[in-house]
Amino acid sequence: MEISSHQFHLLEQLNEQRKQDLFCDCNILVEGKVFKAHRNVLFASSGYFKMLLSQSSKETSQPTTATFEVFSPETFMVILDFVYSGILALTGQNVIEVMSAASYLQMTDILNVCKTFIKSSLDINEKEKDHYLSLSAKSTNSEPAHPSLYRSRRKAKSNPRRSYSVPDEKTNPVNENSWSSYSSYLSSQVILQRAETQLSKRGRKQGSTRKRRKHLGLSQTQDFVQCKSNKTERAGGGGSASDSGHISRVREEAEFNAENDVDHDNYGYNRESEVIPKRWSLTFYLYFSVTDDLPRMRFKCPFCTHTVKRRADLKRHLRCHTGERPYPCEACGKRFTRLEHLRNHFQTIHQAGKLICRKCKRHVTDLTGCVVQQGTRRYRLCHKCLAEANFDSIPDDLDAEHSPVSSTGNKCSKWALEEEQKSDEETMEEEPYNLVVRHVKDAIPDEVDEKVKPNLR
DNA sequence: CTGGGGACGGGGCCC
DNA sequence: CGGGCCCCGTCCCCA
Numbered sequence: 001m002e003i004s005s006h007q008f009h010l011l012e013q014l015n016e017q018r019k020q021d022l023f024c025d026c027n028i029l030v031e032g033k034v035f036k037a038h039r040n041v042l043f044a045s046s047g048y049f050k051m052l053l054s055q056s057s058k059e060t061s062q063p064t065t066a067t068f069e070v071f072s073p074e075t076f077m078v079i080l081d082f083v084y085s086g087i088l089a090l091t092g093q094n095v096i097e098v099m100s101a102a103s104y105l106q107m108t109d110i111l112n113v114c115k116t117f118i119k120s121s122l123d124i125n126e127k128e129k130d131h132y133l134s135l136s137a138k139s140t141n142s143e144p145a146h147p148s149l150y151r152s153r154r155k156a157k158s159n160p161r162r163s164y165s166v167p168d169e170k171t172n173p174v175n176e177n178s179w180s181s182y183s184s185y186l187s188s189q190v191i192l193q194r195a196e197t198q199l200s201k202r203g204r205k206q207g208s209t210r211k212r213r214k215h216l217g218l219s220q221t222q223d224f225v226q227c228k229s230n231k232t233e234r235a236g237g238g239g240s241a242s243d244s245g246h247i248s249r250v251r252e253e254a255e256f257n258a259e260n261d262v263d264h265d266n267y268g269y270n271r272e273s274e275v276i277p278k279r280w281s282l283t284f285y286l287y288f289s290v291t292d293d294l295p296r297m298r299f300k301c302p303f304c305t306h307t308v309k310r311r312a313d314l315k316r317h318l319r320c321h322t323g324e325r326p327y328p329c330e331a332c333g334k335r336f337t338r339l340e341h342l343r344n345h346f347q348t349i350h351q352a353g354k355l356i357c358r359k360c361k362r363h364v365t366d367l368t369g370c371v372v373q374q375g376t377r378r379y380r381l382c383h384k385c386l387a388e389a390n391f392d393s394i395p396d397d398l399d400a401e402h403s404p405v406s407s408t409g410n411k412c413s414k415w416a417l418e419e420e421q422k423s424d425e426e427t428m429e430e431e432p433y434n435l436v437v438r439h440v441k442d443a444i445p446d447e448v449d450e451k452v453k454p455n456l457r
Numbered sequence: 458c459t460g461g462g463g464a465c466g467g468g469g470c471c472c
Numbered sequence: 473c474g475g476g477c478c479c480c481g482t483c484c485c486c487a
Binding site: 310311312315316339340 | 473474475476477
Binding site: 306308309310313316317319320336337338341344345348349354 | 463464465466467468469470
């Protein structure tokens with residue numbers, strides 16, 4: 001006989017214990033704030049904690065401490081509350097960061113809920129597409145604003161890094177839809193700079209444009225996506241406007257005004273926020289730019305001001321916002337947004353695809369060098385560097401391929417040990433790989449190849 | 458401190 | 473529409 005309320009009461013009791021700090025044996029430090037929790041609960045809820053706690057399971061007498069700098073305490077609070085209650089307090093403001101954190105913590109349930117949340121938001125706004133389309137057609141006839149006007153404003157919008165995760169509602173009058181206001185906020189942070197450079201660049205050789213773009217719109221998303229890295233803050237927007245196209249800048253400005261309620265009297269042209277719904281910037285809408293007197297339809301990202309010509313490109317672009325990385329490297333666990341990135345990674349990192357000696361950087365062939373393997377990482381060494389690295393005693397018979405030779409001990413040179421450490425870091429500290437040095441014939445895939453190739457197709 | 462190079466991410470666009 | 477290629481920007485490491 002099953003008593004359905006048991007699970008609920010159990011969780012409730014655990015939650016009470018957590019709140020009263022009873023039997024808590026795990027401290028989680030998030031940006032300086034300490035959260036108490038139970039190891040077994042975390043273990044059962046998160047793949048990340050499962051790995052972490054299983055590694056430290058021998059030292060059960062002491063409370064485990066985990067430190068995170070990759071998401072905010074508010075975000076972790078949402079996740080921890082979910083773990084202990086089954087209730088996920090998802091809002092438009094926190095969904096991206098919660099999703100990012102859930103991805104980091106390997107909590108697929110939350111991840112899926114976040115995806116659904118985002119998707120449903122997009123679906124809702126897809127319905128508004130037609131409406132906005134007509135509005136868009138109106139606004140394309142407007143005269144572009146003078147670039148210098150944007151430049152002067154940009155300075156006041158530096159360093160949006162942390163602030164956008166919790167938008168200030170006072171500056172964002174659109175509160176009836178929190179998701180909308182969040183997206184609008186994101187957009188507004190980059191809108192000025194993007195308006196200068198975006199879309200009107202027809203050619204591909206626009207390095208300066210790319211540079212600005214990296215510094216502006218997408219640099220924000222990396223904070224979400226690349227949780228693992230402790231990257232230094234990127235420089236703020238720079239450079240001057242060199243844009244001469246006729247994109248609908250006024251729309252962009254109208255968006256900024258509408259969403260941020262800023263004083264725009266100094267800009268000398270009409271705002272259009274009156275005719276544009278306040279939620280339009282959220283929408284996954286079609287976007288018309290007028291260049292060469294030909295209207296060009298584009299798809300706009302709901303998260304930023306980026307537009308693309310094809311829906312598929314937008315889908316690809318959205319991954320940089322959602323943090324979705326559907327292509328895992330099965331050799332090292334690193335995940336990629338695109339198959340080609342995975343392939344490049346795998347070829348260079350795990351297949352020693354480059355015919356360059358890792359140490360002396362000279363060109364090597366199968367005759368002048370060989371492949372050395374450390375963990376899942378492979379690279380080539382010329383015979384000379386191989387000898388210097390003390391790897392020359394490793395037998396080069398093919399049997400070694402399937403019986404990894406651990407060369408810990410006096411076979412490891414200092415250089416090799418450093419390489420090993422680096423290798424471990426680059427494999428996201430998944431497993432402490434032994435230093436394995438093998439002579440590998442590229443034509444004969446070993447077990448790693450066999451395992452990964454199906455992914456590569 | 459700085460320049461070079463590797464790894465990786467992202468955009469445009471062709472097939 | 474997805475796959476793939478090319479190109480470029482950024483970050484990081486190292487000499």
